[in-house]
Amino acid sequence: MLYILHQSQDLEQVEKEIIPLLEGKEFTLKSYSQEIDIDNSKDQVIITYLGDKDLVDFLPKAAKNKWNIALLPHPELDFTRKGLGIEGTLKDNIE
DSSP states (O other), rough: EEEEEOOOHHHHIIIIIGGGGGTTTOOOEEEOOSOOOOOOOEEEEEEEOOHHHHHHHHHHHHHHEEEEEEEEOTTTTTTTHHTTOOOOOOOHHHH
């Protein structure tokens, strides 16, 4: 299962810019909150479209649950983008 985890205020941008890049793929949109209901199967991947503030909270949960994650560039992803070398456009990162 593929999940797209996003900030609630980014839903319109996710629908406009990210979903078209996932054509033909089955996914579930998840708005980020403190409580996340995500399947713990080995086949799941969580694509995050989150800023640094939310990643500080999310990444320890992901590590604890051994979730497979991928980070997309987000306008508020400053420190993480530099630290992990996330570059390019949304399209570049999804391909």
